[in-house]
Amino acid sequence: MSQPHVLLLGAPGAGKGTQSKRIVEEYGVDHITTGDALRANKGMDISDLGLEYDTPGAYMDAGELVPDEVVNEIVVTALGEADGFVLDGYPRNLEQAEFLDERTDLDAVLVFDVSEAELVDRLTGRRVCPECGANYHVEFDQPETEGVCDECGADLIQREDDTEETVRERLRVFRENTEPVIEYYRGSDAFAEVDGEGTPDEVWDEVEAAIDERV
Ligand code: AMP
Numbered sequence: 001m002s003q004p005h006v007l008l009l010g011a012p013g014a015g016k017g018t019q020s021k022r023i024v025e026e027y028g029v030d031h032i033t034t035g036d037a038l039r040a041n042k043g044m045d046i047s048d049l050g051l052e053y054d055t056p057g058a059y060m061d062a063g064e065l066v067p068d069e070v071v072n073e074i075v076v077t078a079l080g081e082a083d084g085f086v087l088d089g090y091p092r093n094l095e096q097a098e099f100l101d102e103r104t105d106l107d108a109v110l111v112f113d114v115s116e117a118e119l120v121d122r123l124t125g126r127r128v129c130p131e132c133g134a135n136y137h138v139e140f141d142q143p144e145t146e147g148v149c150d151e152c153g154a155d156l157i158q159r160e161d162d163t164e165e166t167v168r169e170r171l172r173v174f175r176e177n178t179e180p181v182i183e184y185y186r187g188s189d190a191f192a193e194v195d196g197e198g199t200p201d202e203v204w205d206e207v208e209a210a211i212d213e214r215v
Pocket residue numbers: 012034035036038059060061063064065066067071088089090091092096161170
């Protein structure tokens with residue numbers, strides 16, 4: 001049997017990254033995340049495309065979407081290398097959803113519901129490890145030693161786009177561009193809504209059940 005094709009949708013901070021890691025461990029699929037791919041290429045010169053900014057990082061630091069031609073390219077390459085996958089952070093607008101539709105099918109499309117107040121708390125308090133990608137929170141999920149990654153010992157950082165001003169802009173961009181993507185998938189057999197406000201273990205129980213029902 002081929003490996004599952006899973007899509008996670010939800011606002012920034014809804015827990016897509018955390019649950020993606022578990023899906024990778026449980027189902028042995030690839031994690032395709034445009035956010036990480038773009039962070040690794042923030043300084044890439046895209047000036048020849050004649051767009052508003054010359055690097056992906058400039059869009060990201062403003063909380064805006066990186067243009068589709070840059071992001072679609074990343075996804076095409078990653079899909080070509082994956083058997084099963086969990087896709088996280090893409091598609092973020094209807095054009096990307098239609099582009100994806102032409103290139104692959106999806107077994108499970110899971111939407112994480114989390115209130116805006118909770119999202120702001122989660123994102124502005126988030127600290128990440130620049131070395132291994134582990135996530136922490138200044139209140140809800142502290143590392144053993146303040147500011148130091150439990151997994152690899154590196155110093156934790158706050159993502160440049162996790163400041164309150166940029167977080168508010170990212171949530172506005174989500175409502176405007178990505179909520180229509182949720183409506184685009186609603187009604188398909190693959191679609192399921194998950195309560196994203198529980199603990200990671202509670203959310204995982206729902207995620208695993210929803211995937212197993214659909215593959
Ligand atoms: P994330 O880590 O998924 O929250 O993504 C961080 C930033 O990367 C976003 O605020 C966007 O600027 C950019 N980004 C990630 N995925 C996409 C996408 N599918 N389309 C456009 N921009 C994206």
